[in-house]
Amino acid sequence: MSARAGSNSDASEIVFGFDELFFSRTDSSGIIQFGNSVFQRVSIYEWDELLQKPHKVIRHPDTPRGAFRLLWDSIKAGAPFGAYVKNRAKDGRFYWVFAIVTPVEGGYLSVRLRPSSDLLAVLKTEYSALAERERRENLAPVDSAALLLDRLHALGFRDYQSFMATALGRELSALDAHLGRPRYKPIEFFQRLQEAAQTLLIQAEIIADAHINNENVPLNFRVLAAQLGQEGAAIGVISANYALLTAEIQTILESFTTAAKDVFQTINEGYFLACTARVQQEVLVLFQAESAGAGAAHETSLLSHQRALYTAKAEAGLRDITRKAKHFRQACLDMERLTAALEVTRVMGKVECARHRVAQDRMDELLARLQDFQNTTAAALRKLDEINQHIASEASELLAQAKDAA
Numbered sequence: 001m002s003a004r005a006g007s008n009s010d011a012s013e014i015v016f017g018f019d020e021l022f023f024s025r026t027d028s029s030g031i032i033q034f035g036n037s038v039f040q041r042v043s044i045y046e047w048d049e050l051l052q053k054p055h056k057v058i059r060h061p062d063t064p065r066g067a068f069r070l071l072w073d074s075i076k077a078g079a080p081f082g083a084y085v086k087n088r089a090k091d092g093r094f095y096w097v098f099a100i101v102t103p104v105e106g107g108y109l110s111v112r113l114r115p116s117s118d119l120l121a122v123l124k125t126e127y128s129a130l131a132e133r134e135r136r137e138n139l140a141p142v143d144s145a146a147l148l149l150d151r152l153h154a155l156g157f158r159d160y161q162s163f164m165a166t167a168l169g170r171e172l173s174a175l176d177a178h179l180g181r182p183r184y185k186p187i188e189f190f191q192r193l194q195e196a197a198q199t200l201l202i203q204a205e206i207i208a209d210a211h212i213n214n215e216n217v218p219l220n221f222r223v224l225a226a227q228l229g230q231e232g233a234a235i236g237v238i239s240a241n242y243a244l245l246t247a248e249i250q251t252i253l254e255s256f257t258t259a260a261k262d263v264f265q266t267i268n269e270g271y272f273l274a275c276t277a278r279v280q281q282e283v284l285v286l287f288q289a290e291s292a293g294a295g296a297a298h299e300t301s302l303l304s305h306q307r308a309l310y311t312a313k314a315e316a317g318l319r320d321i322t323r324k325a326k327h328f329r330q331a332c333l334d335m336e337r338l339t340a341a342l343e344v345t346r347v348m349g350k351v352e353c354a355r356h357r358v359a360q361d362r363m364d365e366l367l368a369r370l371q372d373f374q375n376t377t378a379a380a381l382r383k384l385d386e387i388n389q390h391i392a393s394e395a396s397e398l399l400a401q402a403k404d405a406a
């Protein structure tokens with residue numbers, strides 16, 4: 001289908017088909033080296049106005065500089081990047097794309113699709129507010145990038161990676177729906193995995209918060225032991241024991257929280273990679289159908305290589321999720337071991353406290369707080385174990401499906 005360079009309700013927007021994916025390739029400083037016919041048609045520039053020109057030739061001032069700052073930071077570090085971009089055609093009209101930019105031999109490849117999900121509307125509002133603020137306050141790109149991340153956080157995205165994975169998944173689903181195609185299956189899996197990883201992080205945070213609330217319990221015990229004098233010696237020993245255990249919990253809490261974040265991050269990376277491989281595959285098929293003329297064979301081979309690379313990366317991502325989930329399980333087991341040791345300390349404390357009539361209420365309160373911490377941790381750990389196993393098995397199933405499809 002050809003580009004329908006007509007306009008929708010907004011007179012200055014160029015509308016193109018959902019089946020019209022485009023791509024362009026640049027050198028390492030963003031100078032355009034190649035593009036497919038949709039790219040040239042939608043931008044309305046002649047080839048000689050695009051080739052060997054900086055990609056910013058189609059820049060629209062409504063896409064904030066902060067977004068490009070994030071793009072360049074990411075691709076220069078060798079990582080793929082996805083973003084909504086509003087572009088300006090030669091005649092001044094605009095068009096929206098969701099772009100996936102990946103490092104490729106000698107530069108970067110950008111494959112783009114027409115976005116239409118609910119997130120597009122959200123981002124339009126965010127971009128225009130941020131671009132306006134950039135102009136008003138003369139914001140540096142790095143500050144604008146930080147503001148964009150803050151806004152995404154406020155919208156419920158923990159980081160840019162989780163945002164771009166979610167956005168690409170939703171855009172692909174919307175695209176499939178518009179074209180009357182079945183939904184791309186891995187998306188459902190990844191959406192469930194993302195939700196599970198979100199719960200995982202929340203439960204890990206519950207444990208960390210419970211620990212913070214309990215930090216002063218050993219000190220309070222020590223104070224009580226001192227007040228009891230000779231009689232409080234045993235309580236002093238127990239409180240010292242408890243202090244050692246909480247210090248150990250503090251240490252493993254850090255690696256525990258990191259392990260939970262790792263699972264979350266790996267899931268988002270896997271999600272983005274899987275969708276990227278799928279879009280690259282489609283671009284390749286479209287380009288093979290249109291390609292003729294100079295450079296086409298070289299470009300097909302580059303696209304084909306990129307698609308194979310990202311398919312392999314997506315598979316490696318799935319294996320990584322299983323590995324990270326296993327690692328997290330180990331962190332949960334360590335935490336369980338420590339809370340079991342805490343229980344012993346608590347029971348000993350209880351026996352000791354029963355022997356003392358003085359300050360009974362205060363001791364009961366401290367022991368109750370310990371019990372609360374253990375109950376909260378035990379409940380969170382049980383939930384974590386369940387979610388974590390679910391993540392590992394979903395990832396393995398997805399991997400098996402990917403292998404079958406290959």
Ligand SMILES: Cc1cc2nc3c(=O)[nH]c(=O)nc-3n(C[C@H](O)[C@H](O)[C@H](O)COP(=O)(O)O)c2cc1C
Binds near residue numbers: 024057060068085101
């Ligand atoms: C592969 C690739 C594709 C790009 N595509 C676009 C694009 O479609 N629109 C755009 O404005 N910038 C695009 N850029 C970013 C531009 O290089 C540039 O950073 C951006 O237009 C901002 O320009 P400025 O920093 O001079 O303001 C792309 C960069 C690369 C590497």
